Amino acid sequence: MRKWLVVAALVIVIDQITKLLVQSHFQFGELYAIIPGCFSLTLTYNPGAAFSFLADAGGWQRYFFTALALGVSAFIVFTLRKHHQQTRFSFALALIMGGALGNVIDRLAYHHVIDFILVYWKNWYYPAFNVADSAICIGAALLVIDSIARPQHTREKTL
Numbered sequence: 001m002r003k004w005l006v007v008a009a010l011v012i013v014i015d016q017i018t019k020l021l022v023q024s025h026f027q028f029g030e031l032y033a034i035i036p037g038c039f040s041l042t043l044t045y046n047p048g049a050a051f052s053f054l055a056d057a058g059g060w061q062r063y064f065f066t067a068l069a070l071g072v073s074a075f076i077v078f079t080l081r082k083h084h085q086q087t088r089f090s091f092a093l094a095l096i097m098g099g100a101l102g103n104v105i106d107r108l109a110y111h112h113v114i115d116f117i118l119v120y121w122k123n124w125y126y127p128a129f130n131v132a133d134s135a136i137c138i139g140a141a142l143l144v145i146d147s148i149a150r151p152q153h154t155r156e157k158t159l
Helices: 002-025 060-083 087-110 131-149 152-158
Strands: 031-035 039-046 113-121
Touching (some): 002 060, 002 087, 002 113, 002 131, 087 113
Antiparallel strands (some): 039 113
16 A cells, blocks of 8 residues: 555655745746747736635635545545555555645645646647646546446456
8 A cells, every 4th residue: 555655645745846846936927938829938926726616715615625635535545555555556546646636735835726737729728737636636536537447346346
């Protein structure tokens, strides 16, 4: 199980380093085009959840999402103990836990999550996100792939 905790820790470290780098080199809202017309770096703050869900809720959401992420992380550790030998499943959970805890650090330290990756095309913009968000999405996608690819008899044992 230790290797999955290391994966989660690496996600947290990479997430926090990238956020510190962006914070130290960008002003809020500043935009730097990496691939003009589709990919930029920017510094934004998100007090809510994904896609700024509940961003204007008055502050209680910070505690709610922190508690939720900590609870999910505890559940993931419990699940990893039982299923650490299932590589894809455990890797997915480790990514989700690392991403969730990376954003918890932001919520506790700054009262918002730092986002900086901006993907867009012409007038369409995907909401800014960060490494932690990416890890959560990749982990979720891997869970779906794992549930489809795993034989039926092992799916029932996972839950």
